[in-house]
Amino acid sequence: MCGIVGYIGKKNAAEILLDGLKRLEYRGYDSSGIASVEKGCIKTLRAVGKIKNLTKAVSSEKFSGNLGIGHIRWATHGKPSEENAHPHTDCKNKIVVVHNGIIENYRKLKSELTSSGHKFASETDTEVIVHLIEENYSGDLLSAVKNTIPKLHGAYALGIVSGDDPDLLIGTRFEAPLVVGIGDNEFFLASDIPAVLTYTRKFIFLEDGDIVEIRKNGYKIFDKGGKKCDRKVHVVEWDPLMAEKSGYRHFMLKEIFEQPQVIEDTFRGRITIENIDEFLTEIAMTRRNIQDINKISIVACGTSYHTGLIGKFLFESLTGILTDVDIGSEFRYRDFIVDNKTLIITISQSGETADTIAPLREAKKYGCRTLSICNVMGSTITRESSSTLYTRCGPEIGVASTKAFTGQLAAIYLLAVYFGLIKGRITKTSAIKFIDSFIQIPRDILIILNKEKEIISLAKKYYKKFDFLYLGRGLNYPIALEGALKLKEISYIHAEGYPAGEMKHGPIALIDERMPVVCIATKGKIYNKILSNIEEVKAREGIVIAVATEGDKMIKEKADHVIYVPETEEILYPILNIIPLQLLAYHIGVLRGCDVDQPRNLAKSVTVE
Ligand code: AGP
Numbered sequence: 001m002c003g004i005v006g007y008i009g010k011k012n013a014a015e016i017l018l019d020g021l022k023r024l025e026y027r028g029y030d031s032s033g034i035a036s037v038e039k040g041c042i043k044t045l046r047a048v049g050k051i052k053n054l055t056k057a058v059s060s061e062k063f064s065g066n067l068g069i070g071h072i073r074w075a076t077h078g079k080p081s082e083e084n085a086h087p088h089t090d091c092k093n094k095i096v097v098v099h100n101g102i103i104e105n106y107r108k109l110k111s112e113l114t115s116s117g118h119k120f121a122s123e124t125d126t127e128v129i130v131h132l133i134e135e136n137y138s139g140d141l142l143s144a145v146k147n148t149i150p151k152l153h154g155a156y157a158l159g160i161v162s163g164d165d166p167d168l169l170i171g172t173r174f175e176a177p178l179v180v181g182i183g184d185n186e187f188f189l190a191s192d193i194p195a196v197l198t199y200t201r202k203f204i205f206l207e208d209g210d211i212v213e214i215r216k217n218g219y220k221i222f223d224k225g226g227k228k229c230d231r232k233v234h235v236v237e238w239d240p241l242m243a244e245k246s247g248y249r250h251f252m253l254k255e256i257f258e259q260p261q262v263i264e265d266t267f268r269g270r271i272t273i274e275n276i277d278e279f280l281t282e283i284a285m286t287r288r289n290i291q292d293i294n295k296i297s298i299v300a301c302g303t304s305y306h307t308g309l310i311g312k313f314l315f316e317s318l319t320g321i322l323t324d325v326d327i328g329s330e331f332r333y334r335d336f337i338v339d340n341k342t343l344i345i346t347i348s349q350s351g352e353t354a355d356t357i358a359p360l361r362e363a364k365k366y367g368c369r370t371l372s373i374c375n376v377m378g379s380t381i382t383r384e385s386s387s388t389l390y391t392r393c394g395p396e397i398g399v400a401s402t403k404a405f406t407g408q409l410a411a412i413y414l415l416a417v418y419f420g421l422i423k424g425r426i427t428k429t430s431a432i433k434f435i436d437s438f439i440q441i442p443r444d445i446l447i448i449l450n451k452e453k454e455i456i457s458l459a460k461k462y463y464k465k466f467d468f469l470y471l472g473r474g475l476n477y478p479i480a481l482e483g484a485l486k487l488k489e490i491s492y493i494h495a496e497g498y499p500a501g502e503m504k505h506g507p508i509a510l511i512d513e514r515m516p517v518v519c520i521a522t523k524g525k526i527y528n529k530i531l532s533n534i535e536e537v538k539a540r541e542g543i544v545i546a547v548a549t550e551g552d553k554m555i556k557e558k559a560d561h562v563i564y565v566p567e568t569e570e571i572l573y574p575i576l577n578i579i580p581l582q583l584l585a586y587h588i589g590v591l592r593g594c595d596v597d598q599p600r601n602l603a604k605s606v607t608v609e
Contacts, residue, residue: 001394002086002100003027003072004178005195006159008169008214009186013037014063017070020188020195022051026244026251027191028074028395030378031085034058035096035161036068042096042163046085067166069159069189071098074394075377077106078123088127090134091119095141095162097133099126100191101155101176102392104269109151129158137162142213145170146226149211154269159189169214173206175264180204180212180219182233187214193236194243204231249590250597252398252490256582257449260442262403263575265392266410267438271417276431280418284387289369290422293343296323297368299331299359300347301606303401303485307347307373307408309478310574314412317571318420328355329609332362340367347412348372349396349404350605351379358609360384373411375404389415399602400490402582405482406445409575413438437569441576444566448579451563455580458545458561459587462516468493469507470581471500471537472520473530479520479574483581490589490596500533513541518584519559520577523549524570534558545584547577 003024007016017034032054033046045061047053051072071086078084087096103109106125109132114120118131132151137144141162149172157176161169171178171189181188181196181203188196189212193203206212209224210231223229238247248254271279296315298308308325315323326334332355338344344363348356351374360381364370372385375393382388391407417434420426426434462468468487472480481497488495498507500519511517517537521530534544535558546559550566565576589596 001027001074002191003195004098004100004157004159004189004191005070006068006161006169006171006189007186008067008167008216009183010066011186012063013066013068014058016188016199017068018051018055018058019198020190021054021070021072023194023197023240023244024072024190024192025051026395026397028072030073030075030080031082032070032072033085033087034068034070035087035089036063036065037161037163037166038063038065040163040166042089042093042161044087044089044096046082046087048080048082048085065166067161067169069096069098069161069169076102076390076392077125080378084122084124086126088122088124088130090130092134094164095130095133095137095160097126097130098159099129100157101174102265102268103128103152103156104154105152129156133160139164141165141168141170142211145172145211155265157191167215170211171206171214172211174208178206180206180214185216187219189214192243192246193238194240197236197238197240197243201236203234203236205234206231250398250586252400252402252586252596255396255398255403256579256586258394259403259406259579260445262391262393262407263410263442263445266407267414268392270414271435276421276428276435280389280414282387283371283389283418285369285371287422290419292341293321293369293419294341295338296321296343296345297331297336297338297363298323298325298345298347299328299356301328301353301355303405303482304347304349304356304408306478306482306485307405307412308345309481310409310475311345311347311412311416313475314416314571315419318416318426319423320425321419321423326359328353328359332359336363338363338366338368340369342366342368344368344370346370346372346381346385347408348381349375349401349408351376351381352605352607353381354607354609357381357384373408373415375407398597399599399604400486400585400596405578406575413572434569437572440568441572444568444576445579447566448576451580452583454563455583456587458563459584459591462543463491463588463591465493465514465516467510467514468495468516468518469510470495470497470518470520471503471530471533472497473500473526474524475571475574476520476522476577479577479581480518482578483518483585486582486585487588489599489602490585491592491594492600493588500530503533503536508536508540511537511540511542513543516543516545518545518547518581520547521555522547522565522573522577523552523567524573531555531558547580
């Protein structure tokens, strides 16, 4: 998730762009840059790291233009570096582009453009866009953009200017947000409202396929069919902080609601039915390397460890590879058994967790191959792993991990299918069937998110409780652990996740009329077993909150409350079942007056032992 800003008007563009990028820093902060049209030339300045580095660089330069574009980057293709920072220019430094999104077919476009003589200066997918526009440009920027867009597959929000036309700012979007800010004889482009809310409260939300042509005296919008159209002008009442949260009360809630997009983005361009034979090409492992793996050791902490537990189920059932999972702080002090046929998979949102970095370094001494699943490009774990499969969640601000968890699950699903195909354990047909179901997941998550009111009423019933028990079996046992972790770290209520079959070996002594027990009871091979666990709880007056499959009537007779999730493949239920538990933890935390974005005693990234 990157941030785009554009400006055309009477003011100094560079100042407006910098100010806007600062307000978008929550969207990503590994590099940034601006480009301004200065007397018919493009002047570009870029810097690695936080926006303050760019501000410092700009302060020692002279920018006087009043047309420009800016970008703050959350890397998806190409490490954080000045070369990979946006804006990107064409070969003649005449046209310049900033981009938020993912161009899925950029490799093919890049090789075509390279063979027709274009010189590339970065590893990004974005750079192909500006060279394509150059290819189509013969003096009319708008028609060059219109001829370029159909060639792009994937998601994009673009800001485009040319030194040849100091009175033209172009914006376009497809499956990535882009708004037009309307000021007094000045106009703005932005990925998100906060960037320019101090200058205007009037916004147009462009629609997929729209192209906007902005000049100092006005704008024209062309819809995806190329027809000129009008879009409603909205007046936004938010204050700037509310706007950073897109109107949500907390970053945690915003990030819970971002999960459909995160799943789509993590999946985007990595597997389509056409190229199923060679997807996940970014994994620097040959087919031979993968076939040689005889053991996978997953190492992670906290929420990422719970992802790893689900990974064990998926790898063993889809690939047949023995898989173990360890908490980082335990693994590093164990006499672990690994060798050069072991693949160490580290899972980490931040890529900076000390308890995950240390075992990674230890294991490498034994010649293991290493692969990380991570959300932050260029973080320590990614630099010290031989390859990385990035989740594409954008920055996760809330300390309690939500969208990173489902983004990691999406990555694990992809990896397990990829390895399973190469190991010959699953057929291409079953992989395609799996993908078909997975493509429904963002829609299924949306269905669950629309049940938020039901979950709020549950939170109101039980937010004063002192203890919760979460029960799950099989793939849903890690969901019980994750649901309990969310509740305890957000609301400070004692909550425990347990394998449901273990109830009779101890925890059942806890059950009484004061104890809410969350049972994850979606359809699957061991559904009847969890039903009997629910009966055991009810027989002891416990309160049962069940997560169940839409249409399951029987569960209603047994549980006190049921939250339904849409039907899906059994191995995909974990990614749905966690959603109601995230919402339950969030709303209980809010009702208890807790600081849900920064819970007491916790840090977003635990970089110490
Ligand atoms: C999850 O809600 C917690 N914030 C915490 O358990 C976190 O998952 C853990 O510290 C691991 O962090 P990482 O994914 O950045 O390595």
